[in-house]
Amino acid sequence: MTMYQTSQLTDRAYDAIRRNMRSLTTTGLILGVLTGLSACVQVSAPDKPIVINLNINIKQEVVYRLDGDAKSLINEEADIF
Amino acid sequence: MFDTMKKNKALAVIGGLVLTAVVAVPVMAQRDPAYEAARSSGLIGEKPDGYLGYVTSPSPAIKALVEDINIKRKAAYTRKAQETNSTVEQFAFTSGCNLILRTVPGEKYQTPAGTWNTRDSSAPVRDSRCP
Numbered sequence: 001m002t003m004y005q006t007s008q009l010t011d012r013a014y015d016a017i018r019r020n021m022r023s024l025t026t027t028g029l030i031l032g033v034l035t036g037l038s039a040c041v042q043v044s045a046p047d048k049p050i051v052i053n054l055n056i057n058i059k060q061e062v063v064y065r066l067d068g069d070a071k072s073l074i075n076e077e078a079d080i081f
Numbered sequence: 082m083f084d085t086m087k088k089n090k091a092l093a094v095i096g097g098l099v100l101t102a103v104v105a106v107p108v109m110a111q112r113d114p115a116y117e118a119a120r121s122s123g124l125i126g127e128k129p130d131g132y133l134g135y136v137t138s139p140s141p142a143i144k145a146l147v148e149d150i151n152i153k154r155k156a157a158y159t160r161k162a163q164e165t166n167s168t169v170e171q172f173a174f175t176s177g178c179n180l181i182l183r184t185v186p187g188e189k190y191q192t193p194a195g196t197w198n199t200r201d202s203s204a205p206v207r208d209s210r211c212p
Contacts, residue, residue: 063174066175070175
């Protein structure tokens with residue numbers, strides 16, 4: 001009786017360890033795949049100089065939004081346009 | 082008797098309307114003749130930034146005229162920029178797009194590359210951000 005109980009406990013412990021091992025293996029595999037994928041991304045320095053456009057503060061969407069107001073101003077103050 | 086009065090009344094109303102129309106037209110501000118002449122002769126032209134520029138080196142009179150108009154333009158752009166929550170440069174640039182489009186054949190305008198073109202019947206060369 002005592003022997004049986006011990007064996008049962010051992011089996012349970014063994015099962016738990018196996019489950020843990022399996023999840024560890026899965027995590028390891030996923031990590032491995034991710035590391036493998038990221039290793040494929042290659043970054044190379046551009047051969048042309050980087051040009052910063054100073055007119056970036058005037059975006060096309062802003063120009064489209066202001067177009068109606070600009071047109072009405074030109075009509076309102078026709079003497080200076 | 083009454084008929085005549087009625088007719089007179091109707092005539093008076095029509096006369097009033099005609100008078101209003103005649104008086105209302107000159108109220109709309111027009112370009113100064115010297116400014117109009119400088120534009121059509123190609124001495125000055127419209128720039129993409131919304132201001133006037135000199136195509137050739139200006140005489141003192143032309144210089145004074147352009148500076149005066151550009152100051153007034155900047156004041157108008159500043160007021161409108163505040164109303165529309167934009168910057169003066171953004172509003173001036175949008176106006177520049179429209180002003181170049183409104184030039185008539187023979188007038189000068191500046192391309193984004195900086196050269197002065199004479200407007201012809203074809204569409205003007207403008208910045209790619211223009212609507």
